[in-house]
Amino acid sequence: MSQSVEKQSGKTRIQREKREQILQAALEVFAAHGFRGSTLDQIADAAKMSKPNLLYYYSRKEDIHQTLIARLMDTWLAPLKTLNANGEPVEEICAYINRKLEMARDFPRESRLFANEILQGAPHIIEMIEGELKTLVDEKAKVIEGWMDEGQLNSCDPRHLLFAIWATTQHYADFDVQVRAVLGTDKGDESRFEDAKEFLENLFCKGLKVR
Amino acid sequence: MSQSVEKQSGKTRIQREKREQILQAALEVFAAHGFRGSTLDQIADAAKMSKPNLLYYYSRKEDIHQTLIARLMDTWLAPLKTLNANGEPVEEICAYINRKLEMARDFPRESRLFANEILQGAPHIIEMIEGELKTLVDEKAKVIEGWMDEGQLNSCDPRHLLFAIWATTQHYADFDVQVRAVLGTDKGDESRFEDAKEFLENLFCKGLKVR
DNA sequence: CTAATATTTTATCAATTGGTCAAAAACTGG
DNA sequence: CCAGTTTTTGACCAATTGATAAAATATTAG
Structure with a gap:
């Protein structure tokens, strides 16, 4: 029960790291194909994790994009x-x-x-x-x-x-x-x-x- | 049996017109969303025809894009x-x-x-x-x-x-x-x-x- | 008008898409 | 070690995607 900060980017070290990993991957993909042209599979691939795992950190494709923007x-x-x-x-x-x-x-x-x-x-x-x-x-x-x-x-x-x-x-x-x-x-x-x-x-x- | 020109854009008046209609619609859509971000439904919609009808004139999405490019x-x-x-x-x-x-x-x-x-x-x-x-x-x-x-x-x-x-x-x-x-x-x-x-x-x- | 042809529609397909769920696995503090 | 929590996985889903087939309709030439 270590919920010190709720809204902010990550409570644990691993969460911060994985979220950053995802953002870097998504930046690559979105920059190359635009929002609609990019798929979660591509991003998950680039971030070296499974799609459901990715969605555990960002529950929607738009959330990732919004964060980057x-x-x-x-x-x-x-x-x-x-x-x-x-x-x-x-x-x-x-x-x-x-x-x-x-x-x-x-x-x-x-x-x-x-x-x-x-x-x-x-x-x-x-x-x-x-x-x-x-x-x-x-x-x-x-x-x-x-x-x-x-x-x-x-x-x-x-x-x-x-x-x-x-x-x-x-x-x-x-x-x-x-x-x-x-x-x-x-x-x-x-x-x-x-x-x-x-x-x-x-x-x-x-x-x-x-x- | 009016096959005078085979490879060129259209033999009949209606074919030339519809193809142009499609290209105009596709130009709009591709310009706004890129190739991967655009869908045949959007293009068909913009061209005011059904998707299969559109595919009658250009049998592949890429063909339309290539023609435009x-x-x-x-x-x-x-x-x-x-x-x-x-x-x-x-x-x-x-x-x-x-x-x-x-x-x-x-x-x-x-x-x-x-x-x-x-x-x-x-x-x-x-x-x-x-x-x-x-x-x-x-x-x-x-x-x-x-x-x-x-x-x-x-x-x-x-x-x-x-x-x-x-x-x-x-x-x-x-x-x-x-x-x-x-x-x-x-x-x-x-x-x-x-x-x-x-x-x-x-x-x-x-x-x-x-x- | 008729027959051939050109066009359009309807129904459908398999693959891909964004996203869910519950169970398994890994990690944590005690 | 163990209980509780966090993370990961695999199996799914409904919607959308690009594309096809065949039937139905419109157009055209004779």
């Missing part, structure tokens, strides 16, 4: 949140781009999970998109507009600027197969992120910097 | 193909961006179908990506590099430039839900593509133009 959204919004209104504008934006690019490199499955969700109309996160995300973007857009009004940045639509940053950075995770194919196998495997970093800094900062 | 790839590569080595560099690239943006606006379902396919590892089009697409990109990358060598463009990695163009333009189709949510409902529904056009021309051409 919820966990993702925290880390997803973090980089934009740290954009500092008091910092040097071009530096702040460059740092943001780099952070996003690092996320595409280090968490490609999370990026694809998110992409899948949005592609399919964001059924599970639409309120968060229209709520928390929109609020955050509105706030940061104002910061960027402020910089532009002060003449510290060339002016442009800050929301479309954010779209462009999201699109270009996440592209390296979401369209990974295509990126690899186009770049070919000759180049070192990880050099593409260094090249992308250089290219994107150049693209965004040359256009934004006052000259 | 094949048809898509033609139109998908077309814009890059028309990039003219003898044109004015910045103009050529700007025109390419606009063409891609128009495709995102006018064929969002095709864009999402493609995005879904790549996200899921491009199982059905990997050879074409590694073959035709790579060849085309190699060729055009050389053209762009040529312009840079001649001093007509600021130099940068042409392949990453193409990635950035693809990512930013397709973003407006693939992440439509998010774009709409972030921009809010106040603005006119179609103005976002005009704003995007202005923003992207600015972003890419300011950075590329020699100054």
